Amino acid sequence: MSVRVRFPPSPTGYLHVGGARTALFNWLLARRSGGVLVLRIEDTDRERSSDAHTRAILDGMAWLGLDWDEGPFFQSDGVERHRAQALRLLAEGKAYRDFSDPAALREEAAARGVGHPSVLAREKADALGAEEAEARAAAGVPHALRLRVADGTTSWNDLVHGEMTFRNEDLDDLVILRADGSPIYNLAVVSDDAEQRITHVIRGDDHLSNTPKQVLLYRALGLPVPVFGHVPMILGPDGKRLSKRHGATAVGDYAHAGILPDAMVNFLALLGWNPGDEREVMTRAELVAAFSMDRVQRKSAVFDTEKLAWLNGQYLARTPASELLPLLRRRLGEEDPPLLPPGTDLARSAPADWPAETRGPWEAALVDLLKPRARTVVEMARQAEPFLSAGVRDYEEEAVARHWARDPAAVRVRLERIESRLGAVAWDEAALEDAVRTLAEEEGVGAGKLIHPLRLALTGRASSPGIFEVLVLLGRARTLERLAAARKHLARAAP
RNA sequence: GCCCCCAUCGUCUAGUGGCCUAGGAUAUCGCGUUCUCAGCGCGAAGACCGGGGUUCGAGUCCCCGUGGGGGUACCA
Secondary structure (H helix, E strand, O other): OOOEEOOOOOOOOOOEHHHHHHHHHHHHHHHOOOOOOEEOOOOOOOOOOOHHHHHHHHHHHHHHHHOEEEEEEHHHHHHHHHHHHHHHHHHHOEEEOOOHHHHHHHHHHHHHOOHHHHHHHHHHHHHHHHHHHHHHOOOOOOEEEOOOOOOOOOEEEEOOOOEEEEEEOOOOOEEOOOOOOOOOOOHHHHHHHHHHHOOOOEEHHHOOOOOOHHHHHHHHHOOOOOEEEEEEEEEEEOEEEEOOOOOOEEHHHHHOOOOHHHHHHHHHHHOOOOOOOOOOOOOHHHHHHOOHHHHHHOOOOEEOOOHHHHHHHHHHOOOOOOHHHHHHHHHHHHHOOOOOOOOOOOOHOOOOOHHHHHOOOOHHHHHHHHHHHOOHHHHHHHHHHHHHHHOOOOOHHHHHHHHOOOOHHHHHHHHHHHHHHHHHOOOOHHHHHHHHHHHOOOOOHHHHHHHHHHHHHHHHHOOOOOOOHHHHHHHHHHHHHHHHHHHHHHHHHOO
C-alpha cells in the first residue's frame, strides 16, 4: 500500500513556521516513499477563515518549494458527508442526542463535581429515552449529537512516541454535530482523512490528545485507522510555544528578511530530526534520501534564528549570482529609501567604464563579491549600498574617528597621492594592488595606512570587501570622483 | 484540578547498558590567515534536571519528584 499523507492548514492566518515544518515532514515522507501528499484547507471555521489566508498559505508552500499531489481540497465541501456520518452513528446507536444547554451542563457538572459534563449529557439522554428524544427532534428542538464512548482503553502505535494508551473514561462523549447542524473538527478530520485515503497522519503533538477520540471515531464509523506520528512542536527562545510575540513566525517574514527557501527547508528539517550522521547543510534531494520518521525527535525544539542565519549564509555563498540577483534587486527596491527604483535593472548602476566584455556583467561581479560575507539578502543589500549610490552619502562616524580624524592633513595628502597613482594604472586587481603597495613603500608606511582611509573615502565605511576588488567594481572614474569628494570633505573638516 | 507528552552544552543535536575522561553544529572567547569585515583553519570554555532503584556496570532501563509543553470546548 502506498503512502498517502496530508497537510491540512486552517486558513485563519499566514503559514507559520510550525505549520511549515509539519508540511515539510509530510512532504519529505511522501517524497521519500514515493507516496502522495494531499493538501486540504480546513476552512470550517467560517468566522476566521478567508481566501486571502488560503492564498497566503499556498504562497508560503510555493516559496518553500513544497508541492502537493492532490488538492487543495476544502473541508467545507465535505460537510454533507460529515453530517451524514454523524447521523449514521446516531441511527446505529453509537451516538445520542443531547438537548442540554452547554453552559448549564458545565455549571451542573462543576456543582456536582463531575469531571466531564458529557457524563451528565449521557445521563440525561438515557433518562429521556430514545422515543422521547425522537419526538423532540421531530418537533424541531435544537440538540447536539454526541459519540457514546464505551469503557475500556484506546491505543495506537505512534511513529514517534511508540505505544500510546488512553483510558476512555478520561475521554469525553465528544460532540460530533453541533446544535446548528455543523460538524465538529474531530469528526471532519476523521471523515476527510478516510475519504482521502490517508495512510499516515503526521502532525504536531498538540494533537496527541485528540488522537484517541479520532481513533474511536474511525472505529465507530468502520473506517481503517491510519498510522499516526506526532512530531514535537516548535518553541520560542523563552521555551514557550512559538507565537507572534516572539517576532517573525510567518514563513513570509523570513522570505522578506532575506532567507533563502532552501536554507529555510534545511533548517526546518533539522528542527526535530537529524540524518543520523553529522551532515547539516543538505540539499533537498539529500534530505529526501535521508528522511525517516524514526529519527524524529520527541522533544520540542527552540527556533534559533542565529543558526538559521548561519545556515542561510552557507547557502548564499553557494548560490550562483544569477539566482541571487533577482532577490537582491527586489530587496534593494524595498529598502527605505529604495536603493534601486523598483523594477529597475541592477546593471544600470554599473560604472560607465565597466568592461563587461572582459569581466562579465557588473551586477554578477557585485553579487559574487557580496554573497560570501552576508548571511541574508538584506545584509547583501546593505553591503551593496556603496556601489549603487552616485557618491558616498555619508562617512561613518566611527570609521572617520579611526582612520581620518587623527591626522586629517596627512590623510588628505595620502589620498591625493593615491588619486594621482590611480589616474594612470591599469584597472585590474593586481595592478591596483601593486600601485597602492608601492606607494605605501615609498611613503614608508604600512599598506594599511593607505588602505583604511581609502576604503572610507570610497565606501564611507570601515569595512567592505577587499579594497582592490572594491576599486575594480567601482571603476576608475567613480573612484577618482570619490577620492576628490573625500579630500574636499577633509579639507572642510580640517583646513 | 484532571489527562497526556517531554527532559544531554545557551540553542539544534549524537548517544538505544560497557566504545562516554559524553561526539558534532551553532553561538561565545582566543590564536592564525589578512587591507577591514565576513569566511576559512586551529584552539578554549560549555551539558547527561534531582532522588531512589535494577545491574558487575546507567546519559542509556524502572519508579518518584521537579521543571517545561500540550490537552481538558456545541475552537480548529
